[in-house]
Amino acid sequence: xxxxxxxxxxxxxxxxxxxxxxxxxxxxxxxxxxxxxxxxxxxxxxxxxxxxxxxxxxxxxxxxxxxxxxxxxxxxxxxxxxxxxxxxxxxxxxxxxxxxxxxxxxxxxxxxxxxxxxxxxxxxxxxxxxxxxxxxxxxxxxxxxxxxxxxxxxxxxxxxxxxxxxxxxxxxxxxxxxxxxxxxxxxxxxxxxxxxxxxxxxxxxxxxxxxxxxxx
Amino acid sequence: xxxxxxxxxxxxxxxxxxxxxxxxxxxxxxxxxxxxxxxxxxxxxxxxxxxxxxxxxxxxxxxxxxxxxxxxxxxxxxxxxxxxxxxxxxxxxxxxxxxxxxxxxxxxxxxxxxxxxxxxxxxxxxxxxxxxxxxxxxxxxxxxxxxxxxxxxxxxxxxxxxxxxxxxxxxxxxxxxxxxxxxxxxxxxxxxxxxxxxxxxxxxxxxxxxxxxxxx
DNA sequence: AAGAACATAGGGGAAAACCCTCATTTTTTA
DNA sequence: TAAAAAATGAGGGTTTTCCCCTATGTTCTT
Numbered sequence: 001x002x003x004x005x006x007x008x009x010x011x012x013x014x015x016x017x018x019x020x021x022x023x024x025x026x027x028x029x030x031x032x033x034x035x036x037x038x039x040x041x042x043x044x045x046x047x048x049x050x051x052x053x054x055x056x057x058x059x060x061x062x063x064x065x066x067x068x069x070x071x072x073x074x075x076x077x078x079x080x081x082x083x084x085x086x087x088x089x090x091x092x093x094x095x096x097x098x099x100x101x102x103x104x105x106x107x108x109x110x111x112x113x114x115x116x117x118x119x120x121x122x123x124x125x126x127x128x129x130x131x132x133x134x135x136x137x138x139x140x141x142x143x144x145x146x147x148x149x150x151x152x153x154x155x156x157x158x159x160x161x162x163x164x165x166x167x168x169x170x171x172x173x174x175x176x177x178x179x180x181x182x183x184x185x186x187x188x189x190x191x192x193x194x195x196x197x198x199x200x201x202x203x204x205x206x207x208x209x210x211x212x213x214x215x216x
Numbered sequence: 217x218x219x220x221x222x223x224x225x226x227x228x229x230x231x232x233x234x235x236x237x238x239x240x241x242x243x244x245x246x247x248x249x250x251x252x253x254x255x256x257x258x259x260x261x262x263x264x265x266x267x268x269x270x271x272x273x274x275x276x277x278x279x280x281x282x283x284x285x286x287x288x289x290x291x292x293x294x295x296x297x298x299x300x301x302x303x304x305x306x307x308x309x310x311x312x313x314x315x316x317x318x319x320x321x322x323x324x325x326x327x328x329x330x331x332x333x334x335x336x337x338x339x340x341x342x343x344x345x346x347x348x349x350x351x352x353x354x355x356x357x358x359x360x361x362x363x364x365x366x367x368x369x370x371x372x373x374x375x376x377x378x379x380x381x382x383x384x385x386x387x388x389x390x391x392x393x394x395x396x397x398x399x400x401x402x403x404x405x406x407x408x409x410x411x412x413x414x415x416x417x418x419x420x421x422x423x424x425x426x427x428x429x430x431x432x
Numbered sequence: 433a434a435g436a437a438c439a440t441a442g443g444g445g446a447a448a449a450c451c452c453t454c455a456t457t458t459t460t461t462a
Numbered sequence: 463t464a465a466a467a468a469a470t471g472a473g474g475g476t477t478t479t480c481c482c483c484t485a486t487g488t489t490c491t492t
Contacts (some may be wrong), residue, residue, distance in 0.1 A: 156467085156468060156469085157468090158468075158469060158470095159468095181469080181470070181471085182470075182471055182472085183471090184470085184471045184472060184473090185469070185470050185471055187471090188469080188470075188471075189469085192468095201478080201479095202479095
């Protein structure tokens with residue numbers, strides 16, 4: 001029986017291309033395509049799927065959230081993450097939530113086929129580049145655990161509120177007024193934020209907040 | 217005789233996918249694939265090509281430069297720009313250099329086929345979304361208004377350099393040292409940047425820079 | 433060749449951000 | 463329930479950003 005594959009990617013040209021490649025292969029059947037994050041769960045409830053090729057950067061609801069959600073309902077689902085970016089935070093995040101593999105969009109079709117077969121056999125698969133990234137991540141975990149790029153300590157509820165307002169261009173004064181707290185308190189929160197994300201100033205804080213999606 | 221197509225995209229999975237789609241069509245033949253900007257010219261010198269599907273964001277040498285170069289040597293070459301981003305600057309730039317069309321990676325295969333046929337017939341083709349972007353650009357040119365949400369006036373070369381360093385957390389002082397210009401000059405650039413993106417402070421400037429991808 | 437746009441840069445001042453230390457109360461968690 | 467973490471905020475200082483103003487040489491563009 002053919003392996004049933006669901007492709008989830010917002011770039012339909014990409015999704016169609018992959019579909020076209022896969023449909024030429026024996027033993028593989030593309031049973032569906034999703035162009036955003038929110039339509040995946042409904043599809044899975046109606047259709048049988050063996051493997052999901054999941055783009056990490058989806059609109060509406062990103063791949064990491066989708067992965068978490070899918071695994072919660074279908075713990076044995078085989079998810080192969082596909083991404084443009086070989087970024088440690090993405091890789092480790094989605095693997096943590098149960099993805100079985102991670103490949104980059106610049107990997108060739110032979111490797112794609114290999115990944116699918118490996119995943120279906122219950123094993124994990126990573127592009128060579130990705131493997132190196134993961135190794136580097138592990139090294140950093142062991143060594144310094146905080147200096148390593150990309151690690152962000154927990155941001156508290158209040159800090160997040162302040163951060164959100166900073167990104168929206170409000171001044172410390174204005175933030176205090178909005179949250180009914182003193183300017184000095186807001187300054188405290190700003191300080192901890194700078195320290196936690198390891199930024200030198202507001203510019204870095206905002207950049208990191210957006211890069212790491214620290215605010216909803 | 218079949219239309220000869222060259223696909224230029226650094227994501228081989230994408231390029232392979234497109235190839236697979238196109239090869240199923242009658243009258244179309246994919247004669248080559250390039251995974252970076254620098255290998256396109258050599259290929260064109262050795263092979264006959266009717267249409268280039270050119271990714272705007274290529275490594276080594278980006279699509280806009282490639283377009284300029286190709287048109288310089290092959291003025292009648294049909295270039296169809298393909299991009300993830302519906303950004304006015306990209307669109308207008310590459311069209312200025314002789315591309316005959318611009319489509320987004322989220323357009324379906326019917327539209328892709330339509331684009332190819334239109335381009336080959338000597339006409340121009342744009343995705344609907346792109347058309348709107350262009351229109352908006354023209355409107356802005358005419359009215360030169362700035363109130364309209366999301367419109368960002370052109371950032372100059374120097375401003376972009378400064379902006380990049382701001383986002384990297386350097387202070388005005390440090391930026392001056394790096395660029396060998398006075399602190400006051402950097403302040404001037406910061407001022408124009410704030411005015412151009414319509415931000416109140418650095419936080420907003422950085423956010424908009426990242427949102428609108430003002431820096432490469 | 434003229435005008436527009438760009439890059440340069442100064443003075444001076446107000447506002448905002450940043451830094452350090454310290455302390456109190458509230459909330460959470462082990 | 464005691465300890466830890468989070469939220470609050472004050473004093474007092476330095477640095478950086480932001481905002482006026484003006485001005486000059488250079489480099490596109492028309």
